[in-house]
């Protein structure tokens with residue numbers, strides 16, 4: 630979503646920093662520096678954080694929203710690091726809705742959205758190398774495509790056109806799951822990549838059928854780190870109409886896929902009731918930001 634408005638204080642640009650969902654995450658090797666080689670099909674959701682920027686002489690960051698308290702406010706916030714990388718000063722507001730350290734790219738998506746917003750504000754191009762902001766930043770810069778295939782350590786990204794919209798329920802236990810720890814826990818680092826050709830021009834049922842044969846290779850290691858993830862799978866699997874369950878990224882967020890928005894909404898409602906302490910959200914996937 631891109632909203633541009635002009636207010637008394639100058640141009641205001643607001644962009645969505647959508648949740649990043651790894652529909653697949655195959656770990657295919659490890660580099661000498663310890664980083665893992667990946668092959669992942671990523672889709673972006675119609676929900677996330679919101680970044681608003683307005684030109685200013687110095688950069689400042691205001692964080693609001695339901696997850697504001699849990700978000701780092703210092704110079705380590707990826708929004709400020711992204712502004713620094715762009716070399717553009719602005720007053721930035723981060724409206725934080727996504728859970729932190731959740732496997733759905735919160736910080737990386739905020740960083741990518743900040744780059745997009747500041748690029749619109751200043752007319753400057755987004756730098757080619759954004760990996761210093763985290764391995765997921767590059768794929769999050771492709772959120773405007775709706776879907777992308779990511780490989781290398783996250784540095785190789787190509788759009789994945791011709792895929793349908795999917796209806797999902799995202800569930801996070803409100804327990805942070807540290808990415809480095811999950812990668813460290815991995816037992817097998819040499820797994821098969823996805824097929825060279827992704828499905829093309831298929832419907833949701835065909836795509837979900839294909840996804841069933843793919844994997845998230847971090848799942849087992851994440852469950853070892855945070856056993857509550859196994860409870861999320863169990864809760865999702867018994868929701869009526871659930872066609873597939875999987876973890877996103879390094880967890881702990883897991884998702885279920887459903888045939889339509891109504892079935893997903895009713896599954897989300899049921900999970901809200903049975904697990905009031907969890908973050909639960911119905912979402913459409915493959916929605917260009």
Ligand SMILES: C[C@](O)(CO)[C@H](O)COP(=O)(O)OP(=O)(O)OC[C@H]1O[C@@H](n2ccc(N)nc2=O)[C@H](O)[C@@H]1O
Pocket residue numbers: 651654663664665666667669732734737762763764765766781782783808809812878879
């Ligand atoms: C799990 C994923 O979210 C899948 O999209 C990403 O691979 C992680 O992306 P990210 O959170 O942006 O990762 P970074 O912040 O760059 O790295 C966090 C830690 O994850 C590990 N890491 C990350 C990416 C990668 N390809 N191999 C790794 O081993 C490294 O130990 C690193 O210290």
Ligand SMILES: Nc1ncnc2c1ncn2[C@@H]1O[C@H](COP(=O)(O)OP(=O)(O)OP(=O)(O)O)[C@@H](O)[C@H]1O
Pocket residue numbers: 700701705706707708728729730731732733734735736737739740765806808878879880
């Ligand atoms: N804007 C931000 N939002 C959330 N976390 C941030 C932000 N800036 C920095 N961080 C730091 O980044 C760490 C990872 O949080 P994030 O929400 O990006 O994880 P994640 O969803 O697991 O990411 P990924 O899916 O890319 O691995 C947190 O521990 C937090 O301290």
